[in-house]
Amino acid sequence: MEKTISLIRERIRDGNARVVTAEEMPAIVAELGEEGALREVDVVTTGTFGAMCSSGAFLNFGHADPPIKMEKIWLNDVEAYGGIAAVDAYIGATQKSATREESYGGAHVIEDFIAGKTVELRALSTGTDCYPRRTITTELLLENLNQAIMLNPRNGYQRYNAASNSTDRSLRTYMGLLLPNCGNITYSGSGLLNPLANDPHFRMIGGGVPAFLGGAPGMVVGEGTQHSPAGGFGTLMVTADMKQMSNDYIRAATMAGYGVTLYMGLGIPIPILDIEAVRATAIRDEDIIVDVIDYGIPTRSRPSLRKVSYAELKSGVVDLNGEEVRTSSLSSFRKAREIAGVVKSWVEQGILTPVQPARPIDPLKSAMPLRETTRGPRVLDIMDRKVIAIREDEEIRAAAQKLLKGETNHLPVINTAGKLVGIVTTYDISKAVVSPGKASLVRDIMKKKVITTTPEEAVDVAVRKLEQYNISALPVVDGEKRVIGMLTAMNLGKLFGRWLK
Amino acid sequence: MKLVVTFSRKAGKKPIIAQVVRDTGVLINVERALIDSSEGEALIDIPDESCALVKERLADLGAAVRVLEDIISLDESRCVDCGACISICPQEVFSFDDDWRLRMDEKKCVLCGRCIEICPHRALSHKGEG
Known part of the structure; x- marks a missing residue:
């Protein structure tokens, strides 16, 4: 049996359509079977509410008198992109305030507009014959704008990998605070309520399909940026009128140490035309599997610690190497559920009417990494190749002499096999002199936990280590833990001459 | 107490x-x-x-x-029930109820302040504490 969109629209018009949320669907299919569910259910509604950084809005301010071609634009001190005509701008959610940094950004400008608050517009121009004015400062309400069209390049990720941190220090990421030694796991997404999880082959979700966005009736434009459905990470570009939105479903947020983001509410109704649609919308949290990614490794392909289902993540505790690790959701399942409910009533009321996609979305695409034609500096480009090291069984006095002669403040300590086992600094030696105890050998006073780098590591990553651990030198080691160089704050000066021209 | x-x-x-x-x-x-x-x-x-x-x-x-009373305060108008605070609290003060609404057990709080710093929506604050 198959159903047509027009049959479903007719049922909605007549008030006979059966509309359910994606959360209700698994039980319906279990009870009625797939054929039965197909006969019974006409539309399944979805919803998600979480951080969606790739969001923003096109604004049109109207013309001033005398007119100005706004080239540099700030809204409450948050820069908006002004390279589009004279009085158009795009305000991006993650743009930081020029004055308030992390605590205020583009997302807050959007939130303030929607809340009915006044926003200060400041703009600069070089002035032209047709647009003589050079500066303007004015206060605006959302109702004073001709248009405020939210257009989010990448929303509604099909699913998202969970995050943890194997290092010995806390990390502050866009996935929230990650405690040391895999002390917690964070995740995002509504699992079985997620729009794309209920249509993974993009049979019913595509350009032109109606959607709930931030409390307004809107539309799917097409595939989102970085759309990567081949690996299960499809995304959507979506739009709606900001003037119809409500702060119940769109909220500015700050991820400590990362920056500003926007929590968006998104929901899409999926018409149930065939058995495949029934199967897809019967998806459960147990069926949606993601990796727990180790954010402690600062590379593009971070390693996975294990696979985990949304059911496990939502249970609040996940087993990681025999330890019970607590989880934190970063998105709101309560809101997602609420949105799926609103979408359900909007479908019943004819506010969102299912249609076939006017522009289908490629279900097989894979996102590519950045092609890099120039390489950033690596540690080997700037490290000190002259290494003055000391053996762990030498006298402290010998270390002091080496430090003096070598004009350095850090001595890597090696064992008889030539491998790195510690580090001593002028501070350690001064301490040993001021309060002489039983210590007489280097191994008695050295720090055994050494933060190191490798020759191939990007300088930016090594610099981050210096900052994080508040240290001023890193031994550069090879695969055998032999010290082949030193990277000190002083070496970084070389960057200005060679790399940052 | x-x-x-x-x-x-x-x-x-x-x-x-x-x-x-x-x-x-x-x-x-x-x-x-x-x-x-x-x-x-x-x-x-x-x-x-x-x-x-x-x-x-x-x-x-x-x-x-x-x-010590009313240690930590949750502004429900700001909270979206995301749960970012749940796993980072050393005292397990926060949890979800059956409707996925955030619940707090203030009595367990030791005022470490970690949740106040990380709440994405600035919904948490000290109440009556300097």
Whole structure:
């Protein structure tokens, strides 16, 4: 049996359509079977509410008198992109305030507009014959704008990998605070309520399909940026009128140490035309599997610690190497559920009417990494190749002499096999002199936990280590833990001459 | 019950809390302490029925004592029930109820402040605390 969109629209018009949320669907299919569910259910509604950084809005301010071609634009001190005509701008959610940094950004400008608050517009121009004015400062309400069209390049990720941190220090990421030694796991997404999880082959979700966005009736434009459905990470570009939105479903947020983001509410109704649609919308949290990614490794392909289902993540505790690790959701399942409910009533009321996609979305695409034609500096480009090291069984006095002669403040300590086992600094030696105890050998006073780098590591990553651990030198080691160089704050000066021209 | 104990160390480094434990026999759990050369503040947890006894003895030894109440405050108009606070709290103060609404068990809080810093929606704050 198959159903047509027009049959479903007719049922909605007549008030006979059966509309359910994606959360209700698994039980319906279990009870009625797939054929039965197909006969019974006409539309399944979805919803998600979480951080969606790739969001923003096109604004049109109207013309001033005398007119100005706004080239540099700030809204409450948050820069908006002004390279589009004279009085158009795009305000991006993650743009930081020029004055308030992390605590205020583009997302807050959007939130303030929607809340009915006044926003200060400041703009600069070089002035032209047709647009003589050079500066303007004015206060605006959302109702004073001709248009405020939210257009989010990448929303509604099909699913998202969970995050943890194997290092010995806390990390502050866009996935929230990650405690040391895999002390917690964070995740995002509504699992079985997620729009794309209920249509993974993009049979019913595509350009032109109606959607709930931030409390307004809107539309799917097409595939989102970085759309990567081949690996299960499809995304959507979506739009709606900001003037119809409500702060119940769109909220500015700050991820400590990362920056500003926007929590968006998104929901899409999926018409149930065939058995495949029934199967897809019967998806459960147990069926949606993601990796727990180790954010402690600062590379593009971070390693996975294990696979985990949304059911496990939502249970609040996940087993990681025999330890019970607590989880934190970063998105709101309560809101997602609420949105799926609103979408359900909007479908019943004819506010969102299912249609076939006017522009289908490629279900097989894979996102590519950045092609890099120039390489950033690596540690080997700037490290000190002259290494003055000391053996762990030498006298402290010998270390002091080496430090003096070598004009350095850090001595890597090696064992008889030539491998790195510690580090001593002028501070350690001064301490040993001021309060002489039983210590007489280097191994008695050295720090055994050494933060190191490798020759191939990007300088930016090594610099981050210096900052994080508040240290001023890193031994550069090879695969055998032999010290082949030193990277000190002083070496970084070389960057200005060679790399940052 | 949680008590905030503040004391000056100018009069010498008296082991006030240890002294109170010995004198009263009440087992005191120190949940948080900040002590420098001139003064100290400790957050202690004691059984409710021993409160009066411990307070009195601490006061005798020159410490200022107040009962810690309404430790952490949740602004429900800002909270979206995301749950970012749940896994980072060392005391397991936060949890979801059956409707995925955030619930707090304030009594467990030791005022570490971590959740206040990381709440994406700035929904958490200290109430009545400096």
